[in-house]
Amino acid sequence: MDRSQLEHAIRAATEIIRHDTVVIIGSQAILGSFTEDELPLEATMSEEVDVAPMEDDDAQSLATELDAAIGEMSFFHETHGFYVQGVGMDTAVLPEGWTDRLVRVNNANTNGRTGLCLEPHDLCAAKLVAGRAKDRVFVNALLEHGLVDVDTIAVRLETVRGDDIRRDRALAWVRSSAGR
Missing domain, CATH: 3.30.460 (Beta Polymerase; domain 2)
Structure with a gap:
């Protein structure tokens, strides 16, 4: 697109x-x-x-x-x-x-x-909370190309309310991505 x-x-x-x-x-x-x-x-x-x-x-x-x-x-x-x-x-x-x-x-x-x-960082947070493989590919590509910042995504994820399990999974993924 x-x-x-x-x-x-x-x-x-x-x-x-x-x-x-x-x-x-x-x-x-x-x-x-x-x-x-x-x-x-x-x-x-x-x-x-x-x-x-x-x-x-x-x-x-x-x-x-x-x-x-x-x-x-x-x-x-x-x-x-x-x-x-x-x-x-x-x-x-x-x-x-x-x-x-x-x-x-x-x-x-x-x-x-x-x-x-x-x-973009809000979009990445939403994608990671959704937790689908295609969403992680999307976010990873943006990270690899320097279009979004992993720390900003993490800060945004910390403010997500309503689905703590999926938010915590997303945070774990982001934190593991920070050590690339």
């Missing part, structure tokens, strides 16, 4: 749900902070943009609307080679203060609409 595809996803998602702002919480939020040329391949391999409508209802009706219109196996996906996964704001377990660090993507390519992307 590249930055123009992220911008297209923001533009399409905000049009569909009729809101000016969405939050990008999946791995492709990294494109809010870096261009595809600055990123390792492991960071841009996904063809999915996880988009959380900011003002969704408890049934996540807007997220469901995104899935139906531009989700996996949709005409949009077939046409553009990527898709939007509508998700809830609570999909990712995030560090305290993450909303203060969101990275704005707002330009002519988004038709003046805004995608609020997770800051």
Whole structure:
């Protein structure tokens, strides 16, 4: 995926749900902070943009609307080679203060609409708490390329609340990575 595809996803998602702002919480939020040329391949391999409508209802009706219109196996996906996964704001377990660090993507390519992307260290913390192998590959690639700092990720992980077991596993992984 590249930055123009992220911008297209923001533009399409905000049009569909009729809101000016969405939050990008999946791995492709990294494109809010870096261009595809600055990123390792492991960071841009996904063809999915996880988009959380900011003002969704408890049934996540807007997220469901995104899935139906531009989700996996949709005409949009077939046409553009990527898709939007509508998700809830609570999909990712995030560090305290993450909303203060969101990275704005707002330009002519988004038709003046805004995608609020997770800051890279917050994104890495969320990925490590999720604990999937592909998430560790993603974070490891960013670490190896010097795009994120292991100590900052550890500090952010220490503020994660709600899933102590997965947070502690993530912290152990980060601390073992620090001794590279």
